[in-house]
Amino acid sequence: MKIVSATPVNNGKQVDIEFENKSAYRFHTAWIRDASPSHVGQDFYRKSAKTVFEVDKYTAETCQPSESGEKLVVHFKNGVAENADSDEYVSSWLHAFAPHVGQPLNAHSELKEVLRGTGSVMEALHKNRKPWLADLKMPIFDAKELMESEEKQAEFLECMTDPGVALIKGVGGPESLETSVVGLPLEKLGSGIIGRMNQHPVRATRYGVMHAEARAAAAGADYDHANPLSMHADHSVYHGTPGYLQLMYQARGTVTSKVCDGIAVAEYIKENHPEDYELLTTVHVTHSSRNQIYAQDGAYRQDTASPGATFELVHTHPVITIGEDGLLEKIVQSETKRGVSALPYDKYERFMEAYKLWTKLVEDPRFICNFEWPEHSVVAMNNYRTLHGRAKVPAGMERTMIFGYFQKTIVENRYRFLRQRLVEKQSTMLNDRWLTRLPNQILSKLV
Ligand SMILES: [Fe+2]
Incomplete structure (x- = not known):
């Protein structure tokens, strides 16, 4: 102009x-x-x-x-x-x-x-998110191409807003299945395209390791493959839900898994059961647990002689959080980690009906997209939007899955940087001196 x-x-x-x-x-x-x-x-x-x-x-x-x-x-x-x-x-x-x-x-x-608040360069995309159902065509990225191309990285982060799930193929295998190295391919990918993964309160590695073997099953019901978890979001027990994006790396084995769009289910309830929707967006429930999976040296407790490092977690919030813009901001769902909620007497019965309706609907085949999850590929998802279930592991298949999380601020600022970079590369006038230090709302008009 x-x-x-x-x-x-x-x-x-x-x-x-x-x-x-x-x-x-x-x-x-x-x-x-x-x-x-x-x-x-x-x-x-x-x-x-x-x-x-x-x-x-x-x-x-x-x-x-x-x-x-x-x-x-x-x-x-x-x-x-x-x-x-x-x-x-x-x-x-x-x-x-x-x-x-x-x-x-x-x-x-x-x-x-x-102008108020930090906003996001992703805002227009956030407002235009489209709900998806069982027939979602899973977006697929190639790990090498992603690592090399800022354009692809921007496209990938857009994909994490809508539809909120993607598969990254060609990540390669780990050097060994040892805890300290098995997740390095995931860490390299994550830091190459987004930034550092979220640090766990106790665990030495930023990634978690799940083996479909007896020693991991001993770590808790969460890891028990014979008792599949219902559809859930991760970090339900962490106040504020630090895990905004979640990457899950299939280090060993090939499985099928399933995802479900929280927006699709929320919109269905809003349209067909408005009173239930009102309760799910306003009544606060508590997710909480005491974690005793890890030891003081940061290892899984069964893998070390180090004493236990037990810690507490609690998070009280609506099941469906609506943002200031009136749009769905976050889903927090995990029936196994649901704690004891202080539900008001006059709302108790009606709220529990709404909660059961929601919990059933996130398992409804109309909303569940099943997909192949090959060895050495990563499922990436928006943990504020997309719910996931436990993978189906074929009989006799040995499986190792690595998982890690990225905070919302890190993801949004990475996307801001990528959009700045894409313009800086094209334009002679709008260089980094002009594109940095601006509010997201203004920057969005220039990139
Ligand atoms: Fe999970």
Whole structure:
């Protein structure tokens, strides 16, 4: 978006800028000066903590569109001749901010609501998520291609918002099945495309290991393959659910597994059982457990002589959390980890009916997508949206599965970075100096 004219007004305290689409805004000169990337060093931090006390001493003397209106040169002065200087701004960057920081000057201009909160570059995609059913066509990525391509990584993270599940093939096998190395292919993939996996409170490795053998079954009902878990989300007992994305790596064995879209079930209930939906989104239940799977050295307890490292977990929340935007933010479901909930007397019977309806529906074949999960591939899913069941392991098949989680902030900032990078690679004007440090809501208009 080019600038056609720019004029200092009110003795240079403000600047009126007109863009080629006829929109026009009045900007504070101090805002323009304060926002300049010139104040920022190579490390993307402000060079000085004192500039903030000086920016409002400056007025705009002249403003001149340059490079055919793609840029604006502002000449600033502050009453001391040697302090006068010029700075250059990218027009499309000023245009992205204009409805948020400017005063509209004509009917072609708009005034945006006051910007609040961190938001997400993923927001538009989040709003357009489509529910899926049993016939979901599982998106498939190639591990090597993902590791090498930022475009593919962005596409993969978009896929983690919608449909919220994908298969990554060609991850390769582990060097051995030893706990300290068996998950390294997953860790390498995860850190290559997203970032560090979430650190467990006690376990030495960031990934967990599940063997379809007797020694793992001893670790708890969660690991008992003879007693398949019902459809669930992970991290139900962790306050705030740190596990936003979940990667599960089939280090040994080939199985079939199943997933279910929490949005599809929630929308079905909203439409057909509105009172149940209301209860599931407002009544808080408690998920809680005491974990005694690990030892003080961070190993699985049955694999070490180290004493136990027992810890407590509790999380109280609605089964379906609705965000401020009115859209589904998070599903937390795990019948085996459901604790004792403080359900109000007058809502108890009706709520439990709603909860049983929900728990049955997430098992309903209409909503369950079954898929092949080959050896050395990874199932990636959005743990806030997609529920999963226990895999079906063929008789006699030895299986080792590795799992790890990524926090929402890490995922969202990785996606922000990838979108910035994709524009930086194409454009000469919108380089990293212009695309960094902006609110997500503004950045979204530029990437
Ligand atoms: Fe799970």
